Amino acid sequence: MAGRIPQSFIDELLNRTDIVEVIDTRVPLKKAGREYKACCPFHNEKTPSFTVSQVKQFYHCFGCGEHGTAITFLMAYEHMEFVEAIEELAHRAGLEVPHEAGPEPHTSSILPHYALLDRVSAYYQAQLREHPQAGRAIAYLKNRGLSGDVAARFQIGFAPPGWENLAAALGRDSKVQQQLLELGLTIKRDDGNGAYDRFRDRIQFPIHDRRGRTIGFGGRVLDDGTPKYLNSPESPVFHKGKELYGLFEARKAVRNLERILVVEGYMDVVALAQFDINYAVATLGTATTHEHLESLFRTVPEVVFCFDGDRAGREAAWRALVNTLPVLRDGREARFLFLPDDEDPDSLVRKIGSDAFEKQVETATHLSDFFFDRLSSQVDISSIDGRARLVTLAKPLLASLPDSVFRQLMFERLAELAHTSTTRVAGPEVALPAGPDPGPSIKSSPARRAGQKSPVRQAIELLLYKPALAAEVTLPASIRQCSQPGVSLLIEIIELIQQQPEINTAVLLEHWRNHEDGRYLSKLACWRPPLDDLELAADLQGNLNEIERQHIENRINYLDSEHKQRALSNAEKQEYGKLLLQSHAARQH
Numbered sequence: 001m002a003g004r005i006p007q008s009f010i011d012e013l014l015n016r017t018d019i020v021e022v023i024d025t026r027v028p029l030k031k032a033g034r035e036y037k038a039c040c041p042f043h044n045e046k047t048p049s050f051t052v053s054q055v056k057q058f059y060h061c062f063g064c065g066e067h068g069t070a071i072t073f074l075m076a077y078e079h080m081e082f083v084e085a086i087e088e089l090a091h092r093a094g095l096e097v098p099h100e101a102g103p104e105p106h107t108s109s110i111l112p113h114y115a116l117l118d119r120v121s122a123y124y125q126a127q128l129r130e131h132p133q134a135g136r137a138i139a140y141l142k143n144r145g146l147s148g149d150v151a152a153r154f155q156i157g158f159a160p161p162g163w164e165n166l167a168a169a170l171g172r173d174s175k176v177q178q179q180l181l182e183l184g185l186t187i188k189r190d191d192g193n194g195a196y197d198r199f200r201d202r203i204q205f206p207i208h209d210r211r212g213r214t215i216g217f218g219g220r221v222l223d224d225g226t227p228k229y230l231n232s233p234e235s236p237v238f239h240k241g242k243e244l245y246g247l248f249e250a251r252k253a254v255r256n257l258e259r260i261l262v263v264e265g266y267m268d269v270v271a272l273a274q275f276d277i278n279y280a281v282a283t284l285g286t287a288t289t290h291e292h293l294e295s296l297f298r299t300v301p302e303v304v305f306c307f308d309g310d311r312a313g314r315e316a317a318w319r320a321l322v323n324t325l326p327v328l329r330d331g332r333e334a335r336f337l338f339l340p341d342d343e344d345p346d347s348l349v350r351k352i353g354s355d356a357f358e359k360q361v362e363t364a365t366h367l368s369d370f371f372f373d374r375l376s377s378q379v380d381i382s383s384i385d386g387r388a389r390l391v392t393l394a395k396p397l398l399a400s401l402p403d404s405v406f407r408q409l410m411f412e413r414l415a416e417l418a419h420t421s422t423t424r425v426a427g428p429e430v431a432l433p434a435g436p437d438p439g440p441s442i443k444s445s446p447a448r449r450a451g452q453k454s455p456v457r458q459a460i461e462l463l464l465y466k467p468a469l470a471a472e473v474t475l476p477a478s479i480r481q482c483s484q485p486g487v488s489l490l491i492e493i494i495e496l497i498q499q500q501p502e503i504n505t506a507v508l509l510e511h512w513r514n515h516e517d518g519r520y521l522s523k524l525a526c527w528r529p530p531l532d533d534l535e536l537a538a539d540l541q542g543n544l545n546e547i548e549r550q551h552i553e554n555r556i557n558y559l560d561s562e563h564k565q566r567a568l569s570n571a572e573k574q575e576y577g578k579l580l581l582q583s584h585a586a587r588q589h
Helices: 007-016 019-024 070-077 082-093 107-130 134-143 148-153 165-170 174-182 247-253 266-274 290-299 311-327 345-362 367-376 384-398 405-418 422-426 455-465 467-472 487-499 505-510 518-524 536-565 570-588
Strands: 030-032 035-038 050-053 058-061 157-159 186-188 195-197 202-208 214-221 229-231 259-263 280-282 302-308 333-339
Touching: 007 070, 007 082, 007 505, 019 035, 019 050, 019 058, 019 070, 058 505, 070 082, 107 134, 107 157, 107 165, 107 174, 107 202, 107 214, 134 202, 148 266, 165 174, 165 195, 174 186, 174 195, 202 247, 214 266, 247 266, 247 280, 247 290, 259 266, 259 290, 259 345, 266 280, 266 345, 290 302, 290 311, 302 311, 302 345, 311 333, 311 367, 311 384, 333 345, 333 367, 367 384, 367 405, 384 405, 384 422, 405 422, 455 467, 455 487, 455 505, 455 518, 455 536, 467 487, 467 536, 487 505, 505 518, 536 570
Parallel strands: 259 280, 259 302, 302 333
Antiparallel strands: 030 035, 035 050, 050 058, 157 202, 186 195, 202 214, 214 229
């Protein structure tokens, strides 16, 4: 499998997919007029506000705002990656997923690595059951309180003592030996004669990607040897800064994950699972990265970081906080759980039990509290100088937050602590009340009354509601010269619909999935016209004409202004005359 999936295939796939069938197998739907309804699977509610449109091939919850296509639903509900969702829909439709050559030319060459890693994992698991020295490993696991069921769920194995066990078990085939080297499972000898096993006399924890494929291993010593934990090195399929131990198992164990607990090590994840706490993951010997955080927040809305309560633990927590700020959009929440001295999640859950441990998770410190407590402790907040220093420390960190209500509230809290105004600490753009943002390409002009939609936005809403309207209207002659925000996007949408007259809303939206305008188009797709509004084509044409009229008036005003400053060129004079005629003609209609 190499390269990206062609957009034409995604279009065909969505045209063959019925979103009602996809959702109904997971969330039972009931017919309600032209649409289908259910209680939302993404938040708790008693009265159904989750609607699915068969015509638009689009779902929307009026309670929590979740919305999207069949692809989006599988990504949100089943926690699938985009490609996984495409493969699932393709399997339902009986289609093979094609891939264009280009972006990932190495992908097909690494498929044998996954197969080999699965063989190695099976070998380690067999050694835990069969090897003469496996008793030491089994005794260690039992001493840590692990059951056979949990060990089997996490596919824990045993790398026996010895230097060339993998070569003996998997054969001397030169390709296999080369792959073992590429995966870091073996290490080339200094003299160049052969290779030896990286993992020896260790308990083996296989690491899986989001699709459940084995991509590497973590090994723990059974004695006082060093290093205590040894991870697979970077390889064609394993990248420590992107992967999380236990994420696949957590998604498999809990269908509707709401929270993930980030702990330090493999044994913490496994030990918590032994106590039926199945939502813990661990980073692989690295600090929490941007890639980790995006992966976590694509899966759940809340992430709780678990650290030791000592100075080193709090420093690690602060680094995690700083890395979290740039991805903390509205709807995402981060907390911090600090453990008592000399405790880790494994020891603490055994001491206090799962219920008490989960209560500590539920009451973990909010990121905002940790942020301001930490910075306030570094200054004398009772003095003017200290409060000024607090602003200096906090402002660049808060500036990394995405534009959101949370960002505004954080600046307001900083202003409160500093005894000053939000405008003073953050600037006027943050101090303004937060409101719905229609997106950079389709915002209303400043002169428009508050709450009044621009004709560009109204036109896009109409086209997303009923794409076939594009065939019933005529683009005004000069609309392509309009410089108003969103006009170029509007024209793109109309042209795409005219090229594919049978296109539905879902197919339309997927064309902009990876574009910055994509999420704003998805929001606009939630719009529905009043029940008595049946003149949709006339409304669309009216909005197109209004866009052209505004363009003409703006251009006339510009040339009028320029004429007061300088002499217009002959071309500008001709344009001015033509614009006046167009403006007069437009007023006659």
